[in-house]
Amino acid sequence: MAVVLKADNVGKKFSRTLSQMMFYGAQDMAASVFGAIPDSQLLRSGEFWAVNDVSFELRRGESLGIIGPNGSGKTTLLRMLNGIFMPDTGRIELNGRIGGLIHVGAGFHPLLTGRENIYVNGAILGMSRKDIDRKFAAIVDFADIGEFLDSPVRQYSSGMYIRLGFSIAVHSDPDILLIDEVLSVGDRDFSLKCYQKMQEIRERGATIVLVSHNEYVIRERSQRALYLRHGRPVFLGPSEEAISLYIKDDLELKAIRSKEKRAEPQQGVSKKAEILGLRFLDKDENPVSGISTGKLLRVEVFFEAFGTIAQPVFSVNFYTDNGLVYSANNAYENIVLSDLKPGRGRLILTLPQLHLPTDTYYVSVMISEKNPADFIDCQHFAYTLIVERAPNARGTLKLSTAWALEV
Amino acid sequence: MEIYEANKYSKLGIKVWPLMVGELWGARELVWQLFIRNFSVRYKQSLLGFAWAIVLPLMAIGTFVLLKKAGIVDIGSTEAPYPVFALIGLSVFQLFSSGLTVGCGALVKAGDMIAKVNFPREVLVLAAAASVVFDFLVKLVLIVCVCGAFHFMPSIGSVFFLFAVIPIILLTLGLMFFFSLANAIFRDVAQIVSIGGTFLMLLTPVLYPVPDRGLFFFRLNPLTALVEGPRDLFISGRISDPSGFFVAAVLSVIIFLTGWRVFHMVEAKIPERL
The missing domain is CATH 3.40.50.300 (P-loop containing nucleotide triphosphate hydrolases)
Known part of the structure; x- marks a missing residue:
């Protein structure tokens, strides 16, 4: 082609x-x-x-x-x-x-109404008045601005503004569509609608160039x-x-x-124990930095206690850019571990089937005595684990399933 | 097929002209839409609306009529009643001075749009010029009214009046292309233009007829012929200095074509400099 x-x-x-x-x-x-x-x-x-x-x-x-x-x-x-x-x-x-969704709504004038801006913006994007007349209903419908069509766009919410800009841009029938992170701005409903529209444009034979951090x-x-x-x-x-x-x-x-961060001494924490390090192991006990979702994962935590610690609590937390995804914590699971004596030791946390979706995780590890909130030592976001896509699977998760067919 | 590369237009030579005309023709709808946009935005929050176009000329002429009556300035005799004479001169001159003022802002004001959307940037200058021409047409209505008030009958030559202002419009457009670019890089340009415009108006026979003394100096200024020409046509039906007008018109065409060409050549560099 x-x-x-x-x-x-x-x-x-x-x-x-x-x-x-x-x-x-x-x-x-x-x-x-x-x-x-x-x-x-x-x-x-x-x-x-x-x-x-x-x-x-x-x-x-x-x-x-x-x-x-x-x-x-x-x-x-x-x-x-x-x-x-x-x-x-x-x-x-x-x-x-060529159609650019680089910055939708550029050229909108705040004092003009949505209707007026559709014509001006359409012309800027290279549409003729006839084109715009023909697609006007579709543009308004997709943008979903309803009764605000004849209000000045400065009264629009930022979501409406983006929706209108996006709607005009996609209706200019581009053969090549350039998209720059704009889809992350609208609400969920609108993002979904955008992706469907993109798919539609692509099926029509258009070429897409997409910039995204996602x-x-x-x-x-x-x-x-x-x-x-x-x-x-x-x-x-x-x-x-x-x-x-x-x-x-x-x-x-x-x-x-x-x-560099780990080398800095922790301030204001009573050092009754210290976390020395953490490793991820696969099912064959090999150290790994990445693992497929759904597989067995062992987390090995090395520590040293300087005194006796009664009912120690360990927590291993997995974060993505969006925040905490999962926290493994023996206290919350009502598991009492034996007291720690002075000296070095090792904790092994086993997750038989890692049900975390494909992503990059920052891992924090903490040790506390009895009360999980009172930690003795912690290492925040000090480790990273890549969860990869499971082989022969679609989507970002691998779950165990059971199937029954009744005919 | 569209090709983007460095110095694309510099390599084309003479073949760039049909391309430029084609681009502009393709963008005529956009010029119209932007003109409508500028127009409706300008008067959206205003009571007087486009009547503002005639406020300044009325005030300026009123002042001069007063100064003349009081004998402070000696304007000399004019063929037509003074207000008619001054109003025509000022309307024609303002095509030039207002043109340059809006020209300076044409690119700078659209900075956001230029940085984010691709379209022929000439349309911004043309749309700005269109608004100035519109103001001029509004003033024409005023001129007709003032003629009626002073019982002055325009000459038969005034049917060519509108053709005779084309040179000054072309000159203005050519300079607008230059100044819009220059102002996009150095914002000082807009200041210089607004100060320069006032002085130029006093140095050009706009509110007074061409004096006998210092004629040579006035003839050096192409604006003299470009303002005088249309006014002569309107009032007496013949241009008093046809050769001067012709030279100034040719000069205007050259400046217009040069300005357009330069603008087109460097317009690709505008977005990164705004």
């Missing part, structure tokens, strides 16, 4: 300070007026590459995810694909009408992904691999940071 989007060694440079930006801007503009073609390959002092040497090709109906930490050039790349920024090096070829979204919505770091492409290939690589890199960086 035909290539609809081709990026060839695309690069973009920016300057660090405003005064340099103004100076270079004036210089560049003057140079292009006088016909001198500036050598855009070179960096001047204070400039850096926001995107460097990115190449890929997309065919009809394909989708590409772009991942990477903040400031890695994802949005800049997307803006270049949309023609807002011209690349300084390389070239981008596009075949078809690995589920990338995994589910795009076959391939481009992983950027410091503007450079690190990996381009199947989404699953790109995500694992990104997470691995991220963890290495975090591990370095948390090691």
Whole structure:
């Protein structure tokens, strides 16, 4: 099938300070007026590459995810694909009408009504008045703004504003759709509606480029992904691999940071015991940093007690970016462990079937005496565990099932 | 197929012109929508609405009529009643001065939109210019009323009046292209333009006829011919300095084409500089 989007060694440079930006801007503009073609390959002092040497090709109906930490050039790349920024090096070829959901609602005027803004915004996105007339009902219906259609948009809630912007953008019938994290803004209902609409657009044969921090979204919505770091492409290939690589890199960086953190002595905690370390083991007792969901996981906690600790309480907590997902705590499960004597020891927590969904977890470990809230020592977010997708499974969980068929 | 690369337009040479015309033609609907938008936003929270277009000329002319009556300034004799004469001059000149003022803001005010959506940026300048032309048309109604009040019958040549203002509109557009860009980089430009506009009005025979002394100096200023030409047509039916008007008109066309070309060449660099 035909290539609809081709990026060839695309690069973009920016300057660090405003005064340099103004100076270079004036210089560049003057140079292009006088016909001198500036050598855009070179960096001047204070400039850096926001995107460097990115190449890929997309065919009809394909989708590409772009991942990477903040400031890695994802949005800049997307803006270049949309023609807002011209690349300084390389070239981008596009075949078809491009639609950007980079910042929906840009160009809305707060004093104008929703109805008026639909026409203005539609025209900005390249729709003719006839197009807009024809799709007007569908746009209003999808945006679900109801009686607010004839109110100025400054009276809209932020959700309504985004909904209207999104609705206009998707109804401009793009062949190539560029999406930048916008779908995370609306409420759940609307997000779902957006994904359905995206699916519909894709089934119609449109090509999608998607920037997201949400690995589920990338995994589910795009076959391939481009992983950027410091503007450079690190990996381009199947989404699953790109995500694992990104997470691995991220963890290495975090591990370095948390090691530094762990080295700091804890303040204000009575040291009757100290946690020395923690390991994750699989069913064959091999230390691992990642495990498939649904498999057996052992957590091994090493500690040293400096006195006798009656009825010790251990808790091992699993967090994601969204907060606590699971806390294993012997006190809450009414399990009384034998008292600790001075000296070193080891606790083994076994989770026979790890029912945590696929994600990256930050693990905290605490030790307390009797009352779980009074901890003697703790290590917050000091460890990381990657829960991977179960082989031959769809979705982010693996649950044990029983099936019965009655005919 | 759309291609994005560095210095895309610089490489095209003369072939860029049909491309520019095509782009603009494709965006005509957008110019219209933005004009309507600017128009309705401007008067959304105002009582007088577009009557504001005639407030400033009325006040300026009232002041000059007063100064003239009091003998403070000697304006000399004009072929038409002074208010008619001054109003036409001011209306034509304001095409230029208001044009430059809104031109400076055309890109800067749309910063958010420019940074986030891709569309031909010329439309912002054109939509701004359209609002100035609209104001001019409102003032024409005022001119007709004032003519009636002073029992002045415009000459038969005034049917060409609207054609005769095209050069000053082109000159303004050309300079708007330059100043909108310059102001996007250095915000000082808007200040300079607003101060410069006032001085230029006093240095151009807008509220007074071309004096006999210092004629050479006035003829150097292309605005003299561009303001005088349409006014002569309206009042007496013939342009008093046809060659001067012709030269100024050619100059205007050149400035318009240069401004447009320069704008088109560097517009791709605007979003990152705003």
